[in-house]
Amino acid sequence: MANYDVIVLGLGAMGSSTSYQLAKQGLHVLGIEQFSEAHALGSSHGKTRLIRKAYFEHPDYVPLLQKSYELWHEIEEFSQEKLLHITGLTVFGNPDSQIIKGIKSSRDAFNLPVNEISSAEAQRWNKTFMVPQGFVGLEEPGAGFLEVEKCIVAYLKVARRLGAKLKFQEPCLSWGADSSGVWVQTAKEKYSAKKLVIAVGAWTSQVIEELKLKLEIRRVPQFWFQGKNSFDVSEIQTCFAFDMPYGFIYGFPRFSNSRDIKVAIHKPGARVSDPNQIDRQLTSLDHQWVSQFLADVLPDLDPIPTEGSVCMYTMTPDEHFVIDQHPRFDHVFLAAGFSGHGFKFAPVVGKMASDWAVGSKDLELKRFLRFRPNLF
Numbered sequence: 001m002a003n004y005d006v007i008v009l010g011l012g013a014m015g016s017s018t019s020y021q022l023a024k025q026g027l028h029v030l031g032i033e034q035f036s037e038a039h040a041l042g043s044s045h046g047k048t049r050l051i052r053k054a055y056f057e058h059p060d061y062v063p064l065l066q067k068s069y070e071l072w073h074e075i076e077e078f079s080q081e082k083l084l085h086i087t088g089l090t091v092f093g094n095p096d097s098q099i100i101k102g103i104k105s106s107r108d109a110f111n112l113p114v115n116e117i118s119s120a121e122a123q124r125w126n127k128t129f130m131v132p133q134g135f136v137g138l139e140e141p142g143a144g145f146l147e148v149e150k151c152i153v154a155y156l157k158v159a160r161r162l163g164a165k166l167k168f169q170e171p172c173l174s175w176g177a178d179s180s181g182v183w184v185q186t187a188k189e190k191y192s193a194k195k196l197v198i199a200v201g202a203w204t205s206q207v208i209e210e211l212k213l214k215l216e217i218r219r220v221p222q223f224w225f226q227g228k229n230s231f232d233v234s235e236i237q238t239c240f241a242f243d244m245p246y247g248f249i250y251g252f253p254r255f256s257n258s259r260d261i262k263v264a265i266h267k268p269g270a271r272v273s274d275p276n277q278i279d280r281q282l283t284s285l286d287h288q289w290v291s292q293f294l295a296d297v298l299p300d301l302d303p304i305p306t307e308g309s310v311c312m313y314t315m316t317p318d319e320h321f322v323i324d325q326h327p328r329f330d331h332v333f334l335a336a337g338f339s340g341h342g343f344k345f346a347p348v349v350g351k352m353a354s355d356w357a358v359g360s361k362d363l364e365l366k367r368f369l370r371f372r373p374n375l376f
């Protein structure tokens, strides 16, 4: 007989929010994680993640983002933690940049507050940034950043308070499903439940090998920089992003948990065949484009990083997510392939998984479910 209503495999971004949502529905939840709480070995570490609504990736994401904002505020309230910082985000690029066009198309489709900064105004935008000639800017005042590890800790804390059992340092070695439910064999014990949610990030292809999903793991470094010549980094107060010829570079202001300025490139790096074997050593090649950007646009920052860490993107072929019921087992749900832009959606992914678990007919979210045939 099943011991739990739902087992959640993986307690990173998606698994922690799912555990919370399920426990909030009154379900008997078991969460299983191979590493420690809010660890730095997957895809959800590095202090900050951008959140924005004028989504250049596709306007279809906007309703999910609206719901996500609402749910981020909910978990802030329940956990009594400040997780979401609204600082505004200004994105610069050539007027014909796909990113600039994409932001405008989401803005126009949903009438979102986004202010245009003309090319002439961009030159005077901020004395700290040397905005490239001809670039225009789009300022989204409601955008900002999330404190990534703190969000996961908050979700786990509230999930536990609501009765979820959470196990750490306990890798799942195998799992199975039949008409009576699901089972999970970990390095310590065998558990059973009525349903299973798999949210194992970069390990998805290992955990559900039989589906042969076309997911690619990519190595992505992130870096922090300090001011040079006594430049005070607290002069940078908003999130910023530039669509440069060498890639999309973005950064965050300094805040209580970050002495320096984080700047990173949104670009899938080297392919990783096994997430357990990823090269975590950083070299100057890892920050060449970010350092180039600092020389070109933010010369008051020292281009030699003070800190860095290696993270992973799990890419789908079209960079959209895979969130749906398993094609063969109707009591197994998968959330994967977040392609380097999933964190801001963690609350809504947890909500989708819990709606699925209780058989809710929440059509607003349900229309985003997919198991794309081209992923097999």
Ligand SMILES: Cc1cc2nc3c(=O)[nH]c(=O)nc-3n(C[C@H](O)[C@H](O)[C@H](O)COP(=O)(O)OP(=O)(O)OC[C@H]3O[C@@H](n4cnc5c(N)ncnc54)[C@H](O)[C@@H]3O)c2cc1C
Residues within 6 Å of the ligand: 009, 010, 011, 012, 013, 014, 015, 032, 033, 034, 035, 042, 043, 044, 045, 046, 048, 049, 050, 051, 170, 171, 172, 173, 199, 200, 201, 202, 203, 207, 220, 221, 222, 264, 311, 312, 313, 335, 336, 337, 338, 339, 340, 341, 342, 343, 344, 345
């Ligand atoms: C450098 C970088 C910058 C990013 N910037 C942004 C951004 O600005 N905005 C944004 O929205 N998104 C951003 N992202 C993407 C976002 O962080 C990810 O999409 C999201 O965190 C993925 O969450 P996840 O739950 O799928 O994976 P994870 O958080 O990695 O969770 C998966 C968990 O499953 C566990 N697990 C795996 N296998 C097993 C097993 N066999 N048994 C038990 N547990 C297991 C893992 O240990 C891990 O804890 C960025 C990503 C990176 C790497």
